[in-house]
Amino acid sequence: MFGFNVSMGLADKFRNICIKLGENNKPTYAVMAIATVKGIARPTFTMMDKHEDPQTKKYTALREGLTEVVAIPAYWACGELASKIAGKMSLSEEKKALAKHNFMFLGVCTAALFVIPALASVAIKPFMSKIQGDKKNTAPEHKLDIKETEVSETAKLQPNNYVQTFHPINMNNYAPAKMAGMKVGASW
Amino acid sequence: MVSGISNFLTSSTLSSISQSTTASVSLETGMKAMGRPAFILIDNKIDQQTKRYAAMKEFLYQATCLATYMAIVIPIFKNGSFKLAKNSILKNEKAFEQFGSANHYLKYKKLASMSKTDRTATLAKDKYKNMFSENLQKELKEKDKPEQFHIVKGAIEFGNIVGSVLGLAIFAPQVSHLIVHPALKLFGFEKEKAEQQAPKPVDVKA
Numbered sequence: 001m002f003g004f005n006v007s008m009g010l011a012d013k014f015r016n017i018c019i020k021l022g023e024n025n026k027p028t029y030a031v032m033a034i035a036t037v038k039g040i041a042r043p044t045f046t047m048m049d050k051h052e053d054p055q056t057k058k059y060t061a062l063r064e065g066l067t068e069v070v071a072i073p074a075y076w077a078c079g080e081l082a083s084k085i086a087g088k089m090s091l092s093e094e095k096k097a098l099a100k101h102n103f104m105f106l107g108v109c110t111a112a113l114f115v116i117p118a119l120a121s122v123a124i125k126p127f128m129s130k131i132q133g134d135k136k137n138t139a140p141e142h143k144l145d146i147k148e149t150e151v152s153e154t155a156k157l158q159p160n161n162y163v164q165t166f167h168p169i170n171m172n173n174y175a176p177a178k179m180a181g182m183k184v185g186a187s188w
Numbered sequence: 189m190v191s192g193i194s195n196f197l198t199s200s201t202l203s204s205i206s207q208s209t210t211a212s213v214s215l216e217t218g219m220k221a222m223g224r225p226a227f228i229l230i231d232n233k234i235d236q237q238t239k240r241y242a243a244m245k246e247f248l249y250q251a252t253c254l255a256t257y258m259a260i261v262i263p264i265f266k267n268g269s270f271k272l273a274k275n276s277i278l279k280n281e282k283a284f285e286q287f288g289s290a291n292h293y294l295k296y297k298k299l300a301s302m303s304k305t306d307r308t309a310t311l312a313k314d315k316y317k318n319m320f321s322e323n324l325q326k327e328l329k330e331k332d333k334p335e336q337f338h339i340v341k342g343a344i345e346f347g348n349i350v351g352s353v354l355g356l357a358i359f360a361p362q363v364s365h366l367i368v369h370p371a372l373k374l375f376g377f378e379k380e381k382a383e384q385q386a387p388k389p390v391d392v393k394a
Contacts, residue, residue, distance in 0.1 A: 001265045022336070030348075038357040
């Protein structure tokens, strides 16, 4: 009896969802649903990759998750804002309804092409750089081993085509030791 | 010019595209496939080789997602949701009894959205003569605004949304991951990138 009620309840809910979607299927519904599942699935797939370095995995997963977190409200806001603009146009009621829907679709496209990539570079990049910077600052200092010292020494070597040049002493600037003393206004 | 823009913004064709989940998602993915590589290519801060590689990778990723979506996801979920609703979840709904498949309903919907004059002219064509039941023929021929059967459209759209989510968020990225790298190798982009990243050999004798 209880199971029957639950299935009836679910069928009624499904029926209501179908009627609502049939009457007005907003372009924001699909893109927001896709972004929500992407926000969960993409970081999960990244963390499941066994060939990747754990630190890189965490960074990539966080970045992917944050991008979708930004995308969900961006889709909604762009769609609704565009729809509101259409609502203020002087059109007949029938045309206004069409324009509202069309503007919402164009708003969603704008969000996908311009707004989300811009928000990702404005908000997520600095955030991720800050996290990386903090990790670098808190990382323990390691003593250099012999190999690292060798690398730094080789880096200081002159290139193969380096020719030692002779720089003669400029006698005009040279002052013998006997001239050095408490003399005021000396050339050096 | 202004009236052209106004007509475009209030057009019923654009509205029917935006009302359909599959059409709007396909169009949006197509725009991403063209737009995102274009933005990468006009970025002056990146060097030429990296730009070409990144643009090609982005294009291939979006194109593979679109192809997978259109070839596999749309037909399965559109028809699957209709059959699931008709045969089990909403089997008592009379609206579903009028239609044999999702495509059958969508053809009716297209005619029902037309003006009465256009509709009557279209129904006179041979291929439409036996397409619909008597009730539906009557509905289309006699009424100015025929019944839309929103519940049937909603069931199809529900399946399309579920299919879009599973397809674009889970299935298509896996498929494109398998295709993108071999395709980049085929076009010579992976080799170029590897050469660019490899350290230049030092001439010891010089």
